[in-house]
Amino acid sequence: MENGGQTRAETVRNGVAKLLETGLAAETDNILVHDAARCCLPSEALARLIEQAGNAAEGGILAVPVADTLKRAESGQISATVDRSGLWQAQTPQLFQAGLLHRALAAENLDGITDEASAVEKLGVRPLLIQxxxxxxxxxxxxxxxxxxxxxxxV
Incomplete structure (x- = not known):
């Protein structure tokens, strides 16, 4: 067992590092990171993620297209309507090879890293979006x- 961190990114970084240093995971092994707050994950969504991203070097995440109209606000008033075309709402689990995830989370400063995909994106990698x-x-x-x-x- 490994201690968590102050943030999700630090916790995942600690866990992945421990898996690699103890040999429980190899660089090319896939790691799924899931929020405990998402307790209704349908098994077919998990299967789709593993099937479609399991062999992808860039990894992948579950996501759904944004359906609601989005508003930008300033001082409690609408300042603009945001074009939602091309916007997806990220979900978990997120699937990445251990080595890629380790490199992505190795930065000293993890400010702005809200999920594993955002860390991987900072390396210039473009993870797959899986429905x-x-x-x-x-x-x-x-x-x-x-x-x-x-x-x-x-159920």
Missing amino acids: GDARNLKLTQPQDAYIVRLLLNA
Whole structure:
């Protein structure tokens, strides 16, 4: 077991480093990083990620196209409507080879790294976007628990 960090990126960096240094993972082994807050991951979405990104050197993430209209705000007022074409909402799990993930998270300063894909992108690598699932929602706000309960009871 490895200690976590102050941030998600530090925690993943520590875990990947430990896997590599102990020989539990090789540089080319795939690592899946998943948020515990996404407790409704459909098995078919996971299978799709592994099937489509499992052999890809650039790795991949689950994501869904942004469906809602997006607004930019300043001082509590709308300043612009953002074009959502080409925008995707990232999900987890995210799949990368251990060596690539280790290099991507090796930076001393991980400010601005919000997920593993953003770290990999800083290396100039373009991970694959694999169709995610709306049921793979992130339990962040208290009202999200209601939706999660509905999803879990529907199974």
